[in-house]
Amino acid sequence: MTQRATCVVRLEFTLVFLCFLATIMSVSSVTHYSVPEEMEDGSVVANLAADLGLEVKTLKTRKMRVDVVANKKYLDINKDTGELFIAERIDRELLCPLKTTTYCFLKLDATIENPIRMFNIEVEITDINDNAPHFRRGTMHLDISESSPVGERFSLNNAADPDVGANSVKDYYLSASDHFALEIQTGRDGSKFADLVLQKALDREQQAVHNLILTAVDGGVPTRTGTASIIVRVLDVNDNAPSFDKDKYVVDVMENSPIGSLVMKLNATDLDEGSNSDVVYSYSLYTSERTQEMFQLNPENGEIRVKEMINYEDLKLYELEVIASDKGHNSLSEQCRVTIQVTDMNDNHPEISIKSFQSP
Structure with a gap:
């Protein structure tokens, strides 16, 4: 008799607990959105209430709110319209500074009461071409012996671009030169870097310094560019008699x-x-x-x-x-x-x- 009573109590407790969970909380599947970075404050992302099947007129009484997970509150909800909007300008490069990160997400929890329901929301922040390539050093100095053989290569500093994908550095160009040319290499991660290649023998007595301009170009539309100066000083060898x-x-x-x-x-x-x-x-x-x-x-x-x-x-x-x-x-x-x-x-x-x- 005691064992039977115990089983009944446990069953009743389980049923009550399940009913309680069903009553107070319902967690839906993840809702995805995608917006470009740098949208103006107040820009509408989507009508969240409509997408979640909620009645707009109940949002205030049910105290709907949006909480951003582990980030600043870039997004908020308009309880009068049910629209999810930009509360603060989003800089993708600041939010996801690692270039190795292909995708950049903001994760949000939307909560509504009476009954309590929670919704998981992910907003992908897509890149725009808002950064131009730049060189860490505006001027590069190279000392090259006039006896250097044709075909010798000299490494140059790469340009950096915080943007990703097609908006990152795609090519380099060198100003006109009879003595030097560029050779572009591609790294395993897709990054581009340039080598300066000697294509005509140097003669310090004819020209002691060569001034070149290196231009980095990204793949955005429209394209953005960054430049650096290359100063080549030709080192003397004893190839002239008095x-x-x-x-x-x-x-x-x-x-x-x-x-x-x-x-x-x-x-x-x-x-x-x-x-x-x-x-x-x-x-x-x-x-x-x-x-x-x-x-x-x-x-x-x-x-x-x-x-x-x-x-x-x-x-x-x-x-x-x-x-x-x-x-x-x-x-x-x-x-x-x-x-x-x-x-x-x-x-x-x-x-x-x-x-x-x-x-x-």
Whole structure:
């Protein structure tokens, strides 16, 4: 008898509980909507009351409300019309900042009383092309050796675009250049990035700096673009030898010129830069020791000065060969010849010879 009574009580409790749940709550399936981001405040998403089969005139008395799950209250319901509307501007990139997220949803719970019912609502926020591609660095600096082979690649900074899908970066363009071209690569996630490719050999002596413009273009309609400057500085290699403006020089010097007197100054120029263009001067082995004793060559500035007293009567002509070498790692050089002609001075007294003759 006791067991039977217990079963009856349990059955009655279960029935009461089920009836209670059925009476106070009914949860419907998820209702889906889709709206673009950046809609103006007050814009209507849908007539929620009609979609849920609710009478508009009962919304106030039944205290219908919309609660946004885990987000700000971007959406609300107009209890006079049953319309779901934008309460605050929605920025998809702020709401779903991860680019890996293909879809962006707002989840809402709509609740109504007497009896209590709950409705699950999902609103997909679709992307619009409201962001232009941008480079984290407005100017990119590249140092490229003039000896770099044609076909060498140089990585460039990618452009970022907070938009997704077709509105993200789709291509890159490079301003006109004889020496460089772009090659576009696609990553596993579909992102685009560009490499700068050398298509013509560089010559620093012809052009030391190349100024380029890189443009990123998205796939939106209308398209948006972002640009960055690329400054390519061509690094020097020692590919030019010093050069004299003449192969041969002829200069006159008076005999008995004071020691230290300037005979001439040689000037060799090198089109390279840095140590590759620094020039030192020296005598070649073809310059005799006697000539080197008579004339001093300054290795730094190319000045030739009188080292010992010059006597026309000793030697009237001196031949010098001077080498100009640069200070590059693989030094290059060039030679020139200098002829020094000694000009006679009236520095000798006449010699009088007297002879006597005896007449017969």
